[in-house]
Amino acid sequence: xxxxxxxxxxxxxxxxxxxxxxxxxxxxxxxxxxxxxxxxxxxxxxxxxxxxxxxxxxxxxxxxxxxxxxxxxxxxxxxxxxxxxxxxxxxxxxxxxxxxxxxxxxxxxxxxxxxxxxxxxxxxxxxxxxxxxxxxxxxxxxxxxxxxxxxxxxxxxxxxxxxxxxxxxxxxxxxxxxxxxxx
Amino acid sequence: xxxxxxxxxxxxxxxxxxxxxxxxxxxxxxxxxxxxxxxxxxxxxxxxxxxxxxxxxxxxxxxxxxxxxxxxxxxxxxxxxxxxxxxxxxxxxxxxxxxxxxxxxxxxxxxxxxxxxxxxxxxxxxxxxxxxxxxxxxxxxxxxxxxxxx
Numbered sequence: 001x002x003x004x005x006x007x008x009x010x011x012x013x014x015x016x017x018x019x020x021x022x023x024x025x026x027x028x029x030x031x032x033x034x035x036x037x038x039x040x041x042x043x044x045x046x047x048x049x050x051x052x053x054x055x056x057x058x059x060x061x062x063x064x065x066x067x068x069x070x071x072x073x074x075x076x077x078x079x080x081x082x083x084x085x086x087x088x089x090x091x092x093x094x095x096x097x098x099x100x101x102x103x104x105x106x107x108x109x110x111x112x113x114x115x116x117x118x119x120x121x122x123x124x125x126x127x128x129x130x131x132x133x134x135x136x137x138x139x140x141x142x143x144x145x146x147x148x149x150x151x152x153x154x155x156x157x158x159x160x161x162x163x164x165x166x167x168x169x170x171x172x173x174x175x176x177x178x179x180x181x182x183x
Numbered sequence: 184x185x186x187x188x189x190x191x192x193x194x195x196x197x198x199x200x201x202x203x204x205x206x207x208x209x210x211x212x213x214x215x216x217x218x219x220x221x222x223x224x225x226x227x228x229x230x231x232x233x234x235x236x237x238x239x240x241x242x243x244x245x246x247x248x249x250x251x252x253x254x255x256x257x258x259x260x261x262x263x264x265x266x267x268x269x270x271x272x273x274x275x276x277x278x279x280x281x282x283x284x285x286x287x288x289x290x291x292x293x294x295x296x297x298x299x300x301x302x303x304x305x306x307x308x309x310x311x312x313x314x315x316x317x318x319x320x321x322x323x324x325x326x327x328x329x330x331x332x333x
Contacts, residue, residue, distance in 0.1 A: 001199065004212055005191055008219050017223045020186075059186040064227055066186035 009069035019063035022055065023070035025077045028084055029172050032149075034073045037062060040094030041076050044147045046168040062098060080149070086179060089116035091150050099146040103129055107141035114155045117180045121159040143167055149176070185235075187226055191219065194236050198243050201309045204301045205247035205294065214250055218243045237311050244291035244309075251298045252279040281331050282324075288312075289324030296321050 012018045020042070022035040030047035035058055042062065045054045059066050070077075075093065082088035095112070097105055110128035114120050120128075126138035142153040148167060154176040158164045166173035177183040198218055202211040221242050229238070282293050291310055295301045301309070307317035 001195060004199065004215055005195060007212075008191070008216055011216060011220060012223055015220065017220070022188075055186040055188065059184060064184040064187055065223055067188050067191070067223075 005068075009067050010071065012065075012067060013069060013072065017065055018067055018069055018072070019065035020058050021067060021069035021072035022058070023068060023073045023077070025073070025080055027080065028175065029168065032080070034076055034080075035066075036072050036076065037096045037098065039096040039098075041073075041147055041150060042096040042098055044149055046148070046172075048169070076150075083149070084179070093150060095147060095151070097146075100141075100144065103131065103134060103137055104141040104144055106130055107138050108145055108151055108153075111142065111145065111153050111156060112151045114152055116152075117182060119155045119157050119177075119182060122156060122164065123159055125156055139164070152176075155180075155182075184227075184229075184232055187223055190222070190226075190235055190239065194239050195219075197236065198239055201240060201295075202243055202247060204305060204309075205244070205298055206250045210250060210254075214243065214246045217246045217249075221246070234311075240309055240311070241287060241291065244287075244294055247298060248279065248283055248290065248294045251294065252283065278328070278332070281328055285324050285327060288320040289327065292317055292320040293324040293328070 009018065009021070013021070016038075018038075020035055020037055022033060022043075024031045025034055026032075032047070033043070033045040033049075033051055033054055034041065035043040035045075035054075043054065043058060045051070055066055079088055079091050079093060083091070097109070100108055106129035107125050110125050111120075113128075122135050122138045122142070123132065125141070126132050126134045129138065129141070131137070138156075142156050143165065145151050145153040145167070148154070154166060154173045156164065163170055163173055174183060195215075199211060199215050202214045202218070205211075206214050218239065222239055231238075282290055284290075285293060288310060292306055295306045295309060296303075303314045303317050303321070306321070307314040310317055310320070312320075
């Protein structure tokens with residue numbers, strides 16, 4: 001049955017019917033859920049968020065043609081493995097920003113430009129996104145980041161250097177900052 | 184609308200089981216692929232999602248009928264042939280065409296009974312109805328075919 005389902009996912013992809021492919025990737029924080037459209041990586045979800053809710057959101061907001069199809073996410077898995085091993089400092093993955101828009105999208109794209117091992121403040125992100133006073137909205141944009149880790153919202157800290165918040169929990173933010181040699 | 188993967192997770196076993204009964208083990212997987220590809224193609228525009236299992240099984244029946252129509256006269260490989268004297272006339276080429284034109288329940292019942300040799304209880308399970316209702320659909324289907332063939 002597993003083979004039949006795997007072959008089905010391959011055929012669906014070949015026929016252009018696979019709108020959202022997803023898979024699980026092991027990480028030091030537990031299994032991550034990754035999802036990609038034909039345009040690129042669209043979602044990375046932490047273990048503490050329910051898989052069912054995440055898949056339902058993808059079905060609702062992108063397309064109900066959602067299938068478990070690891071092949072499309074091979075490169076993302078490879079790069080994440082290297083990143084967690086400290087052997088990769090820059091992801092080279094096409095990203096699909098469908099799940100975000102407006103100021104949040106601008107802020108998240110600004111976050112995506114923060115180099116490995118560097119940090120920015122929420123204020124700096126707000127400024128990069130075009131509205132220096134929208135610090136709170138910049139914080140919300142971090143929290144609503146659909147592709148954390150790859151889009152490195154863990155590199156955004158409070159102006160005084162305090163950690164701020166993190167969707168995956170503060171211990172995870174600390175661990176990622178340690179991995180990058182920031183803490 | 185649920186992610187399509189949940190349809191696979193919940194119903195792939197049933198669909199494959201019905202298709203094994205309907206077209207035989209060897210061809211069931213091909214029909215399985217055709218069934219789910221057709222379903223995936225149509226899924227975003229499906230209006231009524233209250234009975235997804237029934238919807239998938241209906242597509243599976245249609246694929247089984249297509250299969251029988253395409254391979255209607257191809258002998259089925261079996262391990263051992265029993266020597267049975269057969270007096271029934273072979274159905275003509277056109278009979279599956281007529282089956283295909285029956286209303287959905289009758290069509291599925293006839294295909295599952297005569298294409299796949301399923302007993303009434305299993306036809307009922309596949310159609311999601313009582314054995315009595317399955318028997319009735321089969322009976323109505325045969326009656327209509329007899330009329331068409333006469």
